[in-house]
Amino acid sequence: MRAEATVDLAALRANVEALRGRAPRSQVMAVVKADAYGHGMVPCAREALHAGATWLGTATPEEALALRAAGIGPDRARVLCWLWTPGGPWAEAILAGVDISISAGWALRELLAAVDRTGVPATVHLKADTGLGRNGCQPHDWPALVATARRAEAAGQLRIAGLWSHLAAADEPGHPSIRLQLAAFRDAVDYAEAQGVRPEVRHLANSAATLLLPEAQYDLVRPGLAMYGLSPVPEVGSPADFGLHPVLTLAGRLASVKRVPGGHGVSYGHHYVTPGETTLALVPLGYADGVPRHASGGGPVQVAGKWRTVAGRVAMDQFVVDLGGDRAEPGDEAVLFGPGDRGEPTAEDWARACGTLSYEIVTRIGVRVPRRYVGGQAEGQEGTP
CATH class of the missing domain: 3.20.20.10 (Alanine racemase)
Structure with a gap:
């Protein structure tokens, strides 16, 4: 998907x-x-x-x-x-x-x-x-x-x-x-x-x-x-401190991976320009899907096992990350946030990057993003509605 x-x-x-x-x-x-x-x-x-x-x-x-x-x-x-x-x-x-x-x-x-x-x-x-x-x-x-x-x-x-x-x-x-x-x-x-x-x-x-x-x-x-496993008082304690575990993971599949030269502008307005030859990866999620435009230049994403930062402006349907010298392929996973168990960013990390609350980060996710349910016990709880 x-x-x-x-x-x-x-x-x-x-x-x-x-x-x-x-x-x-x-x-x-x-x-x-x-x-x-x-x-x-x-x-x-x-x-x-x-x-x-x-x-x-x-x-x-x-x-x-x-x-x-x-x-x-x-x-x-x-x-x-x-x-x-x-x-x-x-x-x-x-x-x-x-x-x-x-x-x-x-x-x-x-x-x-x-x-x-x-x-x-x-x-x-x-x-x-x-x-x-x-x-x-x-x-x-x-x-x-x-x-x-x-x-x-x-x-x-x-x-x-x-x-x-x-x-x-x-x-x-x-x-x-x-x-x-x-x-x-x-x-x-x-x-x-x-x-x-x-x-x-x-x-x-x-x-x-x-x-x-x-x-x-x-x-x-x-x-x-x-x-939903998020701390309402992050300054006091993390979810784990209260015996809670985040429920939601948001991820996408890379739509494009390409080499570009140094000095190359990225996304609208060229607010990010590549400092040297590098690899750019395109994540097919944007503000129509709930990714805050305020995350431009700051939102954390895990790609190829490392944290990256949104490079340039978040657009309606997509944003770019700079992989530097690392490799990736179209279809590879880009994790925006999750519980943090695999080293990925959390909703709280996104909230801090955007100057908002984790409440807003999770409630923003749009209808274009399907929900997949795992671990259900009540009737009819597995899969994607």
């Missing part, structure tokens, strides 16, 4: 088990939004459940409904969806047994209208904004949201299954916002429970909090990045 992303499902299961060990008193929600961070939503969801996760987390309702359409029913996993916009598929989600996050009065009104249309009660999680400043209900609006939800619960229109929030800086140990958000979440939960809310789960911890903040774990933890 021109290129391939290999997803090690055995590593994913081991990561889920390691995260369960980090939060032994909490249930685990496997966050599979954004196509499971670029790894493939349905195969990763099935394997996470096989490894002991009992919940799945999605951002958009379309993601949640896709899980249900793939046969992951309410009897197999609870699915929470938290990023709603006006006019969303509320009725479809209710009928599919999706848990729905509510952050504001407008959303609760639309949800209740859908409950009236379907005749089916909804299951909701009320989200408090404890300081992140994105979604979630502000403290001054929290009493009204809780009161309206409690009235709807008393009327049999919904069940309040969860109270939750999200941390802004769990990946920065000691950040002052952590203490403030922990206190704000306790206040929000205490208020709701004083008004008669009896949540099934309270949840606050993302990957970083699951690894570093036991006091944030509550009844449910929501690991995302860590489930």
Whole structure:
């Protein structure tokens, strides 16, 4: 193949088990939004459940409904969806047994209208904004949201299954916002429970909090990045330090290998010029496949057993590496990143080269790159979909 992303499902299961060990008193929600961070939503969801996760987390309702359409029913996993916009598929989600996050009065009104249309009660999680400043209900609006939800619960229109929030800086140990958000979440939960809310789960911890903040774990933890074997806190520890192993390997096959003279410009704008006679290898992956253009001149690639650096600009479909005096042949493997077990670069190496996060590196991989699944135990998990 021109290129391939290999997803090690055995590593994913081991990561889920390691995260369960980090939060032994909490249930685990496997966050599979954004196509499971670029790894493939349905195969990763099935394997996470096989490894002991009992919940799945999605951002958009379309993601949640896709899980249900793939046969992951309410009897197999609870699915929470938290990023709603006006006019969303509320009725479809209710009928599919999706848990729905509510952050504001407008959303609760639309949800209740859908409950009236379907005749089916909804299951909701009320989200408090404890300081992140994105979604979630502000403290001054929290009493009204809780009161309206409690009235709807008393009327049999919904069940309040969860109270939750999200941390802004769990990946920065000691950040002052952590203490403030922990206190704000306790206040929000205490208020709701004083008004008669009896949540099934309270949840606050993302990957970083699951690894570093036991006091944030509550009844449910929501690991995302860590489930895929990447460290959410690379300044604190590597994946191995947390008992994790990267799941994804991205590689391509060289499309061209040729000798060129010194002084030869390479790729658009000639930002790289060969310092002397050398061998150039063409890797058939570009920014349309998710290779960051910011990696121009800096992205690491393993070719012919050595680390190389992207020579010149990353183009839409391809980039070049300078092999110097080393030999290679068309069809030879070029590994952009993987677990690092064979000396190849990792997603974190790419993140540092591009001045970004490993989250972005893995979620960028485009649809032109097929995913191949290995090590699966859940039904239908091997091969390329």
